[in-house]
Amino acid sequence: MVQFSTHSIPLSIKPGLSCQHRAWVALYSLQNSGTDRNMVLLQNNVTETDLLDHLASWHRLRHDRRLSKS
Numbered sequence: 001m002v003q004f005s006t007h008s009i010p011l012s013i014k015p016g017l018s019c020q021h022r023a024w025v026a027l028y029s030l031q032n033s034g035t036d037r038n039m040v041l042l043q044n045n046v047t048e049t050d051l052l053d054h055l056a057s058w059h060r061l062r063h064d065r066r067l068s069k070s
Contacts, residue, residue, distance in 0.1 A: 026044040
């Protein structure tokens, strides 16, 4: 039986996600301590450059979510 962490969903069950969305998923996964960075990149089919390219939009997304919960 295959078990999946809620923080690292394999690319094979994320069909059609853009690079931006895959980078966001990876960035959320990397927030958790003890996460293997290389595995997260591999599972989400993104590179360090992809993470850097989408980091600002991820920060805005997180900021906007916090504001909407207030």
